[in-house]
Amino acid sequence: MTHAICIHETGGPEVLRWEAVEVGEPGLKQVRLKQTAVGLNYIDVYFRTGLYPIAKYPIVLGQEGAGVVEAVGTEVEGLKAGDRVAYPMCMGAYTQQRLIDADKLVKLPDSIDDRTAAAMMLKGLTAHYLLYRTYPVKAGDTILVYAAAGGVGQILTQWGKALGATVIGCVGSDGKAQLARKNGCDFTINYSRESISRQVREITSGEGVAVAYDSIGKATFEDSLDSLKPFGVLASYGNASGPVDPFSPGILAPKGSLYVTRPTLATHISTRELYLEGAERLFKAVSEGVVNINVNQTYALKDAAQAHSDLEARKTTGSTVLLPEG
Ligand SMILES: NC(=O)c1ccc[n+]([C@@H]2O[C@H](COP(=O)([O-])OP(=O)(O)OC[C@H]3O[C@@H](n4cnc5c(N)ncnc54)[C@H](OP(=O)(O)O)[C@@H]3O)[C@@H](O)[C@H]2O)c1
Structure with missing residues (x-):
């Protein structure tokens, strides 16, 4: 019997329940996937707590996974039983087996193992669009990366360096500062005790910096604006401290004709063409060792509640993978 982590209501990590689920046969354009690794992402917390609404309960949580194709629908092209695949941004990932639309999947090259894939699809494709599309980083730019020791943060740092940027990483502790520097940050700011904008101006x-990749949201919004150079871009792409308060665009003029955007990976993989462009660049960067995916924690999938507690308590670094077979 397949087991999955379901939620029946919003709440703390305790609402995550390990339950038996029916999977069934794939529809015409679907695939049945046996999952070998599941990615943990901060967006899973937003859905669990209700910050991002869920239309209907119960639901299997989770957005990212990797595994092996078990069965394909009659209209699926280019995939067959036995293929190794992975996906980002598709609700229902916290499970041993699942049905999924075939066009959400990409085949994995031999050079990328399943745990690495589950640790990098959502976070790596996010780093890709932020660095290549939201603000295309050029050699010589100085960029500000928040939660630089975290999942997306470590990938942004390494990839940003490879594109020729100087990277300033913001982190919540001295231990994380050490890790962030080892991962490639040229400078770090411990924002639990240092003023971000003052440190950025000094460095x-x-x-100021060309772009602030801000995943913290409410707590750091103003500091991010105050760290930018004229025409700088604030890419406010996450809400780990809560959503940004409403603000007047008028404040952007005297600070230097700034740009603010609130992007999401969902838009950046909304066509197969956009999705594959990102996946190809990501696979190349990882396969060639330009970006190392650091899986610093694994948990049995049934222990997802503990993984959520640790993520929210800022105890994790790099990527975290949940293992369906314990
Ligand atoms: N828009 C998109 O397309 C998109 C896609 C993927 C991810 N994201 C966002 O990217 C961010 C990173 O995601 P991730 O999965 O890689 O997580 P993560 O960065 O590994 O973990 C979150 C980190 O945020 C920092 N943080 C600061 N204030 C916090 C608070 N009040 N509560 C909890 N954490 C806090 C912590 O690092 P420090 O201790 O160093 O501060 C913590 O380790 C999240 O905000 C996520 O929503 C956005």
Whole structure:
């Protein structure tokens, strides 16, 4: 019998329940997948707590996974039983087996193992669109990366460096600062005790950064604006501290004609073409060792509640993978 982590209501990690579920046969354009690794992402917390609404309960939580195709629908092209595949941004990942639309999947190259894939699809494709599309990073840019020791943060740092940027990483502790520097940050700011914007001005000789990749949201929004150089971009892409409060666009003029955007990976993989462009670049970067995916924690899938508690308590670093077979 297949087991999955379901939620029947919003709440703390205790609402995550390990339950038996029916999977069934794939529809015409679907695939049945036996999952070998599941990615843990901060968006899972937003759905669990209700910050991001869920239309209907109960639901299997989770957005990212990797595994082996078991069966394909009659209209599926290009996939067959036995293929190794992975996906980001598709609700229902916290499970041993699942049905999924075939066009959400990409085949994995031999150079990328299943745990690495589950640790990098959502986070790596996010780093890709932030660095290549939201603000295309150029050699010589100085960029600000929040939660630089975390999942997306470590990938952004390594990839940003490879594109020729100087990376300033914001972190919540001195231990994380050490890790972030080892991972490639040129400078770190411990925002639990240092002013981000003051430190950024000091590091950049008053100039400011070209872009702030801010995943913290409410707590850091103003500091991010105050760290930018004229025409700088604030990519506010997450809400780990809560959603950003409403603000007037008028504040952007005197700070230097700034740009603010609130992007999501959902848009950046909304066509197969956009999705594959990102996946190809990500697979190349990982296969060639330009970006190392650091899986610093694994948990049995049935212990997802503990993984959520640790993620929210800022105890994790790098990527976290949940293992369906314990
Ligand atoms: N928009 C998109 O397309 C998109 C896609 C993927 C991820 N994201 C966002 O990217 C961020 C990173 O995701 P991730 O899965 O890789 O997680 P993560 O960065 O590994 O973990 C979250 C980190 O946020 C920091 N943080 C700061 N204030 C916090 C608070 N009040 N509560 C909890 N954590 C806090 C912590 O690092 P420190 O201790 O160093 O501060 C913590 O380790 C999340 O905000 C997520 O929503 C957005």
